[in-house]
Amino acid sequence: MSGEADAATPDGAIILKSRVLLLDRDGHALLFFTRADVPSNPTRWLTPGGHLDPGEDHLDAAVRELFEETGLTVPPSSLGTPFWSRDFTASPAPGVQRDYHEEWYRLVVDRFDPVDTNWTDDERVDVLEWRWWSLSAIRGTADSVEPAVLAELLAQSL
Structure with a gap:
């Protein structure tokens, strides 16, 4: 779902990711x-993930997004339960x-090069590059x- 679709979401509805x-x-x-939805917001580094499609739960969406954004196919059981969640307000x-x-889910894998085969048209425009980051590099x-607390989340996961 793009920023345009988020903007069209009715007031008061919570957008799930x-x-x-x-x-x-x-x-x-x-x-x-990736580029932000609003030009005044900064381009930023973020993890794979995205919106829930109709009828999906968070786990199903995480598995689908991993496949779409990286090409990685994993069984839902490999992600387990969320290790963190957050509620926030943003400008789409x-x-x-x-x-x-x-x-938020966590998964440890052998390093690989993501593929863009299943990217949406928006992702082909918005994603500028990808990289594997160390904790010190993020800090x-x-x-x-x-999110701004990404370094802390990574530190807790190591």
């Missing part, structure tokens, strides 16, 4: 450098505020990361 903190065996996290379009709820970057 799932994210995956995907770690390699050395503790590096896979992040994507200029002058529009929406409420969001995210459930030391001047780039924006989302």
Whole structure:
């Protein structure tokens, strides 16, 4: 779902998302450098994940998003239960505020190169690059990361 679809969500509705903190065996996290929905917001690094499709729960969405954004196929049982969640307000379009709820999963895998075969048209425009990040690199970057507590989440996961 794009920022336009989020902006069209009725006021008062909570937009549901799932994210995956995907770690390699050395503790590096896979992040994507993506444009924000609103031009005034910074381009930022974030984990794989996205919106729940109609009829999905958070776990199903996490599995689907991993496949779509990285090419990685995993059984739902490999993700287990969420290790963190957050509620926040964001601006999917200029002058529009929406409420969001995210459930976060964690998965350790052998390092691989993500593929863009299943990316949406929006992702082909918005995703500028990807990289496996160490904790020290995340802590030391001047780039924006989302959420702001990503370094702490990674530190807790190592």
